[in-house]
Amino acid sequence: MDNSKKVIGIGEILWDMLPAGKQLGGAPTNFAYHARQLGLRSSIISSVGNDDLGLEIIQNIKDAGILSFIDFKDKSTGTVSVQLDKNGVPNYVIHEDVAWDYIIPSESALEFARKADAVCFGSLAQRAVTSYNSIQEILETVPDNALKVFDINMRQRFYSKDIIQKSLKKANVLKINDEEILVFAEMFGLSGDEFEIMHQILNNYDLKILALTKGAEGSWLIGREEDSYLDTPQVNVADTVGAGDSFTAGLVAGLLKEKPFKEIHRSAVDISAFVCTQKGATPTLPDHLII
Numbered sequence: 292m293d294n295s296k297k298v299i300g301i302g303e304i305l306w307d308m309l310p311a312g313k314q315l316g317g318a319p320t321n322f323a324y325h326a327r328q329l330g331l332r333s334s335i336i337s338s339v340g341n342d343d344l345g346l347e348i349i350q351n352i353k354d355a356g357i358l359s360f361i362d363f364k365d366k367s368t369g370t371v372s373v374q375l376d377k378n379g380v381p382n383y384v385i386h387e388d389v390a391w392d393y394i395i396p397s398e399s400a401l402e403f404a405r406k407a408d409a410v411c412f413g414s415l416a417q418r419a420v421t422s423y424n425s426i427q428e429i430l431e432t433v434p435d436n437a438l439k440v441f442d443i444n445m446r447q448r449f450y451s452k453d454i455i456q457k458s459l460k461k462a463n464v465l466k467i468n469d470e471e472i473l474v475f476a477e478m479f480g481l482s483g484d485e486f487e488i489m490h491q492i493l494n495n496y497d498l499k500i501l502a503l504t505k506g507a508e509g510s511w512l513i514g515r516e517e518d519s520y521l522d523t524p525q526v527n528v529a530d531t532v533g534a535g536d537s538f539t540a541g542l543v544a545g546l547l548k549e550k551p552f553k554e555i556h557r558s559a560v561d562i563s564a565f566v567c568t569q570k571g572a573t574p575t576l577p578d579h580l581i582i
Contacts, residue, residue: 296547297332298323298409299433301426302416303391304337304352304361305369306344307532307572314532314571315351316371317391318444321536321572322411322543325562327357328576329544331409334358336400336429337416338390340368345390355573360400364390379530379567380506385415385446392419396429404432409543413444417454430461438499438546442466442539445474452478459496464546466539469505489513502542504535504563512542512556519556524564533572538563 300319307316315324320335327333335352339345339361345368352359369389374382394416396404404410410433417423430439441462443455455475459465467475472488475481481488485503493501493513503511505523512519541562545555562580566572 296408297403297406298326298543299334299336299404299407301336301410301412301429303369304335304339304348305371305391307371307373309373309571310375311570315348316572318413318442318536319411321533322540323357324355324573325537325540326543327355329540329581331544334360334403336360336394336396338362338364338394340364340366340390342368344368360397362397364393366390366393373532375530379528381530381532383446385449391416392422394422394425396425401432404429407433407437408547409438409440411440411442411539413442414450414454414458415444415446418449438464438543440464440466440539440543443471445471463499465492465498466502468535469503472503504538510560512552514552517552519553521556521560523560526564526568528567529570531567534563534566536572537566
């Protein structure tokens with residue numbers, strides 16, 4: 292493990308209630324889980340309920356070797372009801388007023404953030420005032436030269452133009468999918484084809500990289516000096532839960548290890564394709580993907 296590279300997932304930690312049973316979930320949690328597998332010193336800042344589901348999450352995080360900055364709240368541990376369509380694509384019902392809506396970072400969490408090399412956050416965990424203020428505070432704490440990855444994650448009605456705009460001003464990397472970019476373009480009055488819209492976002496917010504995932508079709512990495520497009524490998528899909536989060540982990544690991552742009556993209560694509568072949572968001576990655 293490269294202990295010199297410290298990464299943080301900030302935000303929701305929960306159980307995905309899948310048809311086959313519950314699985315650890317939440318986009319920042321999935322990111323941190325896969326970042327740990329890819330050799331980074333990974334941590335999570337979040338909250339769980341003082342209940343059996345919360346205690347089980349804490350044990351899972353400990354077993355995974357992830358540094359936990361997770362406290363207990365007098366609220367229920369977060370859960371998400373997940374239904375899968377015939378292609379394994381999930382539909383989420385995200386329950387409200389749960390523990391991760393009340394994240395307050397400890398001093399030890401802030402101390403870790405002051406030395407972080409990368410942080411991943413989204414719009415979902417900023418739906419509640421307490422967690423919004425905490426996420427913004429942590430982003431101010433992270434070093435200026437760290438990767439600040441905004442995984443926009445537009446779910447249900449839990450996002451707003453104001454939160455997206457403020458988050459983008461703090462971020463230097465944006466991860467977005469093909470459905471979200473259409474909503475984004477309409478919200479911010481952007482026009483043109485997909486490629487033009489991506490470059491408008493990159494330039495409007497002074498981002499280093501924009502990653503656009505398009506499900507089974509393919510994905511883009513748009514950078515300041517180089518662009519990359521790759522088709523999605525054809526695999527037998529179990530479900531697509533967490534595939535985008537594993538892509539983000541692969542992207543961050545490659546950037547922190549200063550790999551070539553195309554190699555970073557290929558690794559992220561292959562990792563996310565493998566996750567699609569497994570049930571749940573956090574399967575164990577095979578050695579060849581880790582290397």
